[in-house]
Amino acid sequence: MARARGLVMEKVTDMKQHNKKVLCVWSAAAVLASLLAGCAVGPDYRAPDASSAPASFKEAAPEGWKSASPADSELKGEWWRMYGDPVLNDLEARVVSGNQTVAQYVASFEKAAALVSEYEASLYPAVNAGASGSRSRQSGRTGNSVSLTASLSWELDLWGKLRRQVTEEKALAQAAEADLANAALSAQASLARNYFTLRSLDERIALYEETIRAYESNVRVLQNKYRSGAVVKSDLTQAEQSLYSARSSKASLEAERAQYEHAIAVLTGRAPAEFSLPASASALPAVPAVPAGVPSRLLERRPDIASAERSMAAANEEIGIAIAGYYPDLTLTGETGYSGSRLSHFVNAPHFLWSLGASAAAPLFDAGKTSSRVRQAKADYEKSVASYRETVLEAFQGVEDYLAAARLLEREIEQSERGLQAAAETARVKSSQYAEGMIDYTDVYTSETTRLSSQQSLISLKADALVNSVRLIEALGGGWEGLGKARER
Structure with missing residues (x-):
């Protein structure tokens, strides 16, 4: 028994020595790979400098900025809370979880993140294991054959190609993440715009309902007066015309409101038949005050700019x-295992197998294929640079447009309010004059139509200002928290 134990220990020792030899060879290969890992061909990416951004917005004239501070306590991602509307807050919370366009971008980002893991795996050796067994008879003899093998393959990243592929995929994953943020911001902004337009329609419909009740009362009075001969028939028909016109306009607004309600349902991931948004008697919220800011902050806030920059970084890695x-590409291979006719041979050193190898493939002549790929990669990079610059320019254009619109809408609303006051006073005077028999009903009809039109226009202008403020928030990358502080620093 002691002799058998000693024989087994001797064989195990032999196997350990063989394993040490294999380990030493692979260790030497790993050291060589690590020494060569610092060699990476191609240009290193440098992030664009935002210092060339204009010092101020052209449309942000001193009188265009408001000194009031927005809700600084609100997170950038919850910019809609600045409007102070609980219903809007609840709807916005459903966008990210329910919007199907956003869901598509979520899946795209998850795929991009998985690709990063796949390419990172290429930096490490690939190990495979195998086992086989057979029983055969030949020349009157029956024999068994059993083998266990383990193989390893490792492509050494001598020129940084694999590392650049990993870096490229990471940049693309970051671009996908920015695209996701941009999709969420776009959906949230679309919902807010639709919501404010719908609420303005609620106000306009309520105004028509109030006007219709007044017109109905007026028609009843004129009908009684016409029967008694106190007024001519044209006075009655003009009053009836005003009533029918108001009813028609109200029906048109109700149809428009239904379309916006359906759009909000889809944005929150629900079927229009399963969604209803009751009319609100509350007035439209005030437009949030816009603090002063610096344009360069845009480059840190807008997700579409971040996506364009990450795409540019990925294109740079393609050059390398x-x-x-x-x-040349260098690949190390190795195989080890045991082979024998019985399982007992697996602890027998003579049945231990191993092999090491290396292969290199270097291009000698490819008729300019590689140089063509390099030119393509450089052209793609220049294209991405131009796309990035265009995205930045369009971002500044959008902010300039919405700043100008905000300033002009404020003035337009101010003048419209004054016009409404004048129209209301005119309607009051004309109504008194008609009651005293001084003028025809035509003048009353005209003045009332003007007053109603002025009220409707004012509500629409206030809705336009709210919608424009949402567009400005979207152009600033989702709110303006911190932009005012940037200028103070």
């Missing part, structure tokens, strides 16, 4: 990957 095509 293409240049690596000029250099």
Whole structure:
């Protein structure tokens, strides 16, 4: 028994020595790979400098800025809370979880993140294991064959191609994440715009309902007067015309409101038949005050700009990957295992197998294919640079447009309010004059139509100002928290 135990220990010792030899060879290969890992061909990416951004917005004239501070305590991602509307807050909370466009971008980001893991795995050796067994008879003899093997393959990243592929995929994943944020911001802004337009329609419909009740009362009075011969028939028909016109306009607004309600349902991920938004008697909220800010902050806030910058970084890595095509690829391979006719042979050193190898493939002549790929990669990079610059310019254009619109809408609303006051006073005077028999009903009809039109226009202008403020928030990347502080620093 002691002799058998000693024989087994001797064989195990032999196997350990073989394993040490294999381990030493692979360790040497790993050291060589690590020494060469610092060699990466191609240009290193440098993030664009935002210092060339204009010092101030052209449309942000001193009288265009408001000194009041917005809700600084609100997170950038919850910019809609600045409007102070609980119903809007509840609807916005459903967008990210229910909107199907956002869900598509979520899936795209998850795929991009998985690709990063896949490419990171290429930096490490691939190990496979195998087992086989057979029983055969030949020349009157029956024999068994059993083997266990483990193989390893490792492509050394001598020229940084694999690392650049990983970096590229990380940049693309970051771009996908920015695209997701941009999709969420776009959906949230669309919902807010639709919501404020719908609420303005509620106000306009309520105004028509009030006007219709007054017109109905007026028609009843004129009908009695016409029967008694106190007024001519044209007075009655004009009053009836005003009533029918108001009813028609109200029906048109109700149809428009239904369309906005359906749009809000889809934005929150629900079927229009399953969604209802009751009319609100509350007035439209005030437009949030816009603090002063610096344009360069845009580059840190807008997700579409972040996506364009990350796409540019990915395109830069493609140049290095293409240049690596000029250099040879080196792959190390190894295999170890046991082979024998019985399981007992697996602890027998003579049945221990191993092999090591290396292969290199270097391009000698490819008729300019590699150089063409390099030129393509460089052209794609220049295209991404131009796309990035265009995205930045369009971002500044959008802010300039909405700042100008905000300033002009404020003035337009102010003048419209004065016009409404004048129209209301005119309607009051004309009504008194008609009651005293001084004028025809035509003048009353005209003045009332003007007053109603002025009221409707004022509500629409206030809704336009709210919608424009949402567009400005979207152009600023989702709110303006911190922009005022940037200028103070």
